[in-house]
Amino acid sequence: MKKTLSCVALASVLCSSAFAIGGPSGAKLDYAITGAIGEVVVNPYDTAPLTAVIKNGGYTLSNAKVTIVPKQGGQVISYKVADKHLRTHGGIPVFGMYPDYQNTVEVEYDKSYKGKTEHIKESYKIYAPAIYLESAGTPNQKGALFDKIEVTKPASAKFANRLYYVNNFVNKTGKGTKVVWNNPAGGAIEWNYSPNNFILDTKGEVRWYLEPSKIYDL
Numbered sequence: 001m002k003k004t005l006s007c008v009a010l011a012s013v014l015c016s017s018a019f020a021i022g023g024p025s026g027a028k029l030d031y032a033i034t035g036a037i038g039e040v041v042v043n044p045y046d047t048a049p050l051t052a053v054i055k056n057g058g059y060t061l062s063n064a065k066v067t068i069v070p071k072q073g074g075q076v077i078s079y080k081v082a083d084k085h086l087r088t089h090g091g092i093p094v095f096g097m098y099p100d101y102q103n104t105v106e107v108e109y110d111k112s113y114k115g116k117t118e119h120i121k122e123s124y125k126i127y128a129p130a131i132y133l134e135s136a137g138t139p140n141q142k143g144a145l146f147d148k149i150e151v152t153k154p155a156s157a158k159f160a161n162r163l164y165y166v167n168n169f170v171n172k173t174g175k176g177t178k179v180v181w182n183n184p185a186g187g188a189i190e191w192n193y194s195p196n197n198f199i200l201d202t203k204g205e206v207r208w209y210l211e212p213s214k215i216y217d218l
Helices: 002-020 083-089
Strands: 040-042 052-055 060-068 077-081 091-094 101-113 116-128 163-170 194-201 206-209
Touching (some): 052 101, 052 116, 060 083, 077 083, 083 091, 091 101
Antiparallel strands (some): 040 052, 052 091, 060 077, 101 116, 163 194, 194 206
8 A cells, every 4th residue: 555655656746847847748938038028049040140039928019129239349239120020020139249259138128918018128148159151171261251350441430330241152162063064064053152141340240141051052
């Protein structure tokens, strides 16, 4: 009898523990919420590692504003988010983080739930990973996006918040060149250079880049 009761008690403890972490079935958000709404998803669409979405957590959001606090001597990025984009992304889209750095992201927004609306200001700490792109394996490539960059003429205060989009490509990789086509010349296969697209601020810092592996499969 004692042995039977012990087994029942043990089973009860195990079941309670299982349900405490979400249970054997059913939905549960097993993530530490760091703010007043939902979870933080970095690189939400697998193509831009320096972006994130702070999910809405099921609340209705409006009138949002995002500010990426700059590094010392760096350039601030600050922008408002239209309500339609808050709905499109299911939260607040974050753009312009520094790579390999714990970014401070300040947000403010109106949060509505059950007929009540409150204005919230909060700050998030979000680490964005270092820049990674496939290497071409050629001796003239010395960096993922570029060898080095130097700002020779600082931007005036009027233009300090400008961003510069670089649309480039790098040498073909060994992965995508082992092919022979029948025609003597022509065809898109000749143009299988790896994309090299990124955005710089006026301090020469990378604030966005395309990680193309999901859409450019060699």
